[in-house]
Amino acid sequence: MTTDHRLPYSPADIHVDPRAWPDVAHRPTSRLRALAAGRLFAAATRRLPISVEYPDGRLGGAASDAVLPRMIVRDPESLFHRLGTSGLIGFGEAYMAGDWTTDDLVGVLTPFAERVAELVPAPLQRLRSLVLPGHPDDEQNTVANTRSNIARHYDLSNELFGAFLDETLSYSSAYFGSDSAAETADWSMLADAQRAKIDRLLDQAGVGEGTRLLEIGTGWGELCLRAAARGAHVRSLTLSSEQRELALERVAAAGFADRVSVDLLDYRLVDGEYDAIVSVEMLEAVGREFWPAYFRTLDRVLVPGGRAAVQVITMPHARMLASEGTYTWVHKYIFPGGQLPSIEALREVTTAHTGLDLVDEKAMGCHYARTLRLWRERFVRSDAVIADLGFDSVFRRMWTFYLAYSEAGFRSGYLDVYQLGFTKPPVP
Known part of the structure; x- marks a missing residue:
């Protein structure tokens, strides 16, 4: 198994300078979007060959007797707020901030890449341009x-x-x-x-x-x-x-x-x-x-x-x-x-x-x-x-x-x- 560097780790190991990383340091707050994102995330990861571990001991992801790549969620509230506000941008920023980690980063990300077209229901995909950030003109x-x-x-x-x-x-x-x-x-x-x-x-x-x-x-x-x-x-x-x-x-x-x-x-x-x-x-x-x-x-x-x-x-x-x-x-x-x-x-x-x-x-x-x-x-x-x-x-x-x-x-x-x-x- 390929292991990520210095993981598992304490979130305190990551210092986020708000001047250098304003969108990583600032966690967006939108209860409605976070609630929707949490439900979509749970439904999507149940279809992926990964396990999801939460701070309270709950397990998500696929039900399997096999050893699966672990996604370790350190701060689910922050993760879901980021996902609800900016989608996959928020997913990456959550990793940068330490909201989630893993000891097999490629193993976790590969199933997401394999099923990227199916993770979000088609009707919601059509709303993407209305709810997610667009390209800056510059x-x-x-x-x-x-x-x-x-x-x-x-x-x-x-x-x-x-x-x-x-x-x-x-x-x-x-x-x-x-x-x-x-x-x-x-x-x-x-x-x-x-x-x-x-x-x-x-x-x-x-x-x-x-x-x-x-x-x-x-x-x-x-x-x-x-x-x-x-x-x-x-x-x-x-x-x-x-x-x-x-x-x-x-x-x-x-x-x-x-x-x-x-x-x-x-x-x-x-x-x-x-x-x-x-x-x-x-x-x-x-x-x-x-x-x-x-x-x-x-x-x-x-x-x-x-x-x-x-x-x-x-x-x-x-x-x-x-x-x-x-x-x-x-x-x-x-x-x-x-x-x-x-x-x-x-x-x-x-x-x-x-x-x-x-x-x-x-x-x-x-x-x-x-x-x-x-x-x-x-x-x-x-x-x-x-x-x-x-x-x-x-x-x-x-x-x-x-x-x-x-x-x-x-x-x-x-x-x-x-x-x-x-x-x-x-x-x-």
Whole structure:
């Protein structure tokens, strides 16, 4: 069983600074909503393979003789007030505040992810937009807003990411070679699996000696380095100043400064012509209304006969449509302005708005589940290091929840990740 760090714990271990975490420190009060949320929660968890333990000794969840993942509710009143006021945002904030805990966070969250479409009765789901918070206007991914959205995640601290990523500093799904290998891979295999992921994308885009490569979304520069080592000339775009700084340092140290440029630039503003384009898990931050602009940009700057490779996290099409416009815990605390596409939506967008042909699709969700598990375990082991960087206990619980929440999504099949290969037809 995977165990969460320092649990079980006393709620006194978590100090919530109201200036840093106003919505976590402040428990909403709405007796009617809390009552309704409590009843919905009890009904939903009875259908899930988890046990729920309350402070007074009551047990909820599924009736089973099997050993089930434990959700330990420390403050049911606070949990239900949060759920009633802000739904799943409140569920995540309740974990951040210590209202509930568990010794198997992924084990508890995976059944929720598997049955997310069924947990709330359909008539109540239709009222979601009326009773739950909506997206803030300043998180729409316009050219004016996108940089601040990106900075809220990627400019947290290079040292923070370095505390749980492998030596390649790759912050996207690795590729372990086969699904069976992904099931058992350990930390020692992660760096090579990240390189294999990058090499597969570069091969997909036909990157080699002399290739003019555009990368949309630099990360910390590993793809730039591997492309330059093949002899490519790379222009990479990012909106994270911290990532750009470290990527340029790594490029210079490797002796590739003459082959790689890293520009602080929105993808919509890029110019030039390129033989190949690679973009790794950047599309998720674009926002649905801008997907046509993203793919039109690829089409516009890719030369006839050129190739593009895009790695992207996806969700089921029906859930994408049902949750459109929903403001989530991930939006509020992790990735403002983001939207996961479905593979069907991407096929539709590229067909309707570009001349690109989608010629290759590879799904590798189990590889991301293992990648996230390895990151989460390392993040937990690095707790003291991350605390020394100035990140408080609420932040560390938030990120543990985010990594486990994401892993549960891939383990349940609710999320997937694809490597997509596109070609632009040559001029007749």
